[in-house]
Amino acid sequence: MDGHDTCGHHGHGPAAHGPARTAELVARAERLAQDLGLQFTALRRRTLEVVAEEGRPLGAYDIAERLSAPGKRVAAVSVYRALDFLTEHGLVHRIASRNAFVPCEHGHGAGESAVFLICRSCGSVDETISAEIERSLDRTLAQAGFKPASRIVEIEGECGTCQGRQEAG
Amino acid sequence: MDGHDTCGHHGHGPAAHGPARTAELVARAERLAQDLGLQFTALRRRTLEVVAEEGRPLGAYDIAERLSAPGKRVAAVSVYRALDFLTEHGLVHRIASRNAFVPCEHGHGAGESAVFLICRSCGSVDETISAEIERSLDRTLAQAGFKPASRIVEIEGECGTCQGRQEAG
DNA sequence: GCCTTGCCTGTTACAGTGTAACGATCGGCG
DNA sequence: CGCCGATCGTTACACTGTAACAGGCAAGGC
Ligand SMILES: [Zn+2]
Ligand SMILES: [Zn+2]
Ligand SMILES: [Zn+2]
Ligand SMILES: [Zn+2]
Numbered sequence: 001m002d003g004h005d006t007c008g009h010h011g012h013g014p015a016a017h018g019p020a021r022t023a024e025l026v027a028r029a030e031r032l033a034q035d036l037g038l039q040f041t042a043l044r045r046r047t048l049e050v051v052a053e054e055g056r057p058l059g060a061y062d063i064a065e066r067l068s069a070p071g072k073r074v075a076a077v078s079v080y081r082a083l084d085f086l087t088e089h090g091l092v093h094r095i096a097s098r099n100a101f102v103p104c105e106h107g108h109g110a111g112e113s114a115v116f117l118i119c120r121s122c123g124s125v126d127e128t129i130s131a132e133i134e135r136s137l138d139r140t141l142a143q144a145g146f147k148p149a150s151r152i153v154e155i156e157g158e159c160g161t162c163q164g165r166q167e168a169g
Numbered sequence: 170m171d172g173h174d175t176c177g178h179h180g181h182g183p184a185a186h187g188p189a190r191t192a193e194l195v196a197r198a199e200r201l202a203q204d205l206g207l208q209f210t211a212l213r214r215r216t217l218e219v220v221a222e223e224g225r226p227l228g229a230y231d232i233a234e235r236l237s238a239p240g241k242r243v244a245a246v247s248v249y250r251a252l253d254f255l256t257e258h259g260l261v262h263r264i265a266s267r268n269a270f271v272p273c274e275h276g277h278g279a280g281e282s283a284v285f286l287i288c289r290s291c292g293s294v295d296e297t298i299s300a301e302i303e304r305s306l307d308r309t310l311a312q313a314g315f316k317p318a319s320r321i322v323e324i325e326g327e328c329g330t331c332q333g334r335q336e337a338g
Numbered sequence: 339g340c341c342t343t344g345c346c347t348g349t350t351a352c353a354g355t356g357t358a359a360c361g362a363t364c365g366g367c368g
Numbered sequence: 369c370g371c372c373g374a375t376c377g378t379t380a381c382a383c384t385g386t387a388a389c390a391g392g393c394a395a396g397g398c
Contacts, residue, residue, distance in 0.1 A: 039345075039346075041345095041346070041347090043346085043347075044346095059383080059384080060384075060385080061383070061384075073348095074348095075347090075348065075349070075350095076384085076385085077347095077348085077349085077350095077385085077386075077387095078346095078347060078348070078349095080384090080385065080386080081346080081347080096265040096266045096321070096323070097265045097321055099355095099383080099384060099385090115306075115309060117310070117313060117315045119315075120318065126313065126315070128309060128313060130305065130309045132305045132308065132309070133302065133305040133306060133309060135305075136299065136301045136302040136304075136305040137284075137302060137322075137324070139301065140284060140297060140299045140301070140302060141286070141324060141326075144286060144295065144297060144329070145328070145329030145332070146286045146288075146295070146324065146326055146327070146328055146329065147326045147327045147332060148324045148325070148326040149289065149325050149326040149327070150324075150325045150326070151322075151323075151324050151325075152265070152266055152321065152322070152323040152324070152325075153306075153320075153321070153322050154265070154320075154321040155306070155310060155315065155317050155319075155320050155321070156317070156318050156319045156320075156321075157310075157315055157316045157317040157318040157319070158315070158316045158318070159314070159315055160313070160314030160315065163314070163316055208374075208375075210375070210376090212375085212376075228354080228355080229355075229356080230354070230355075242377095243377095244376095244377065244378070244379095245355085245356085246356085246357075246358095246376095246377085246378085246379095247375095247376060247377070247378095249355095249356065249357080250375080250376075251376095268354080268355060268356090268384095
């Protein structure tokens, strides 16, 4: 019953989606690993937490920097491998137009594809699911005789919060 | 009356869209430059021709290589600038998921956004326009209070030609 | 216990993508 | 001529992503 709630703040600050969302995602990852016999390792967990706690798309090198400590440096290549795992299982999504990653906000199956609304002003990314868009796409693909495997739908523009801000300012 | 004709071959070979399509695109560019008082320079023209004559998405560095002659090397940065011009005016499109560029096949206005069907087997890219998808997207965006500026819709999968090929082979 | 196997991670090196900055060139205009 | 704007050449650099190889570690068979 949440739909596309957008959380009301849109990431105007580092607080992001909060620890609640993060814990939810981690729990989902643990269930998933349990069920499929996969390893939800410490690196994968920390990578997921970093992505989930940031309120905007993060590059792999940014993630590596956040995971690194003065004595313990995490190389970007390790982050890429963790991100491969997380994206394959739908825990994070890659934003192709930004070369960056965001946490999944919906727990959708592999069949449902998401629409990403990317704000040019504040950099927030909102993930929504629309059955109507799915149907339109499926119809067009069937008509063209094209068998889809993965879908990328990314809209750049201005989110509701930033529109109000500009009008008021 | 062409719609999404797909040309029947889907780029299975270097012949691409043929010189006819290329000339058509160049003519469109010249009209556009004439009307808006822009400069359709030699570099921009040659870049457009290279992209149009290839039957698959080309990277900027590939384009630079094709434009270079033994004594005259074209740097990638120049190609990027030419591509900026061409994409801004809808003559070529950038495929975000491939970091590559394809010629526009439709002459659509800035308002109409395209759907790109990218075949994983043969690498061809088919550009289609669907008013139905546009409407679905607009409705979803309006509902979310999001003001769109540009849209990216890229579907990866298998084109009709390659499906038939695999069944038959 | 010990060895093998598979998976994950660390490390290095490298290829590919994209941009910033500066200077030269060219054409239009007073 | 001198100025100005746009384009282009050149260099240098930052960012993104992958290949290849070595070490660690847990599980399972002997
Ligand atoms: Zn998701
Ligand atoms: Zn915003
Ligand atoms: Zn087009
Ligand atoms: Zn194909």
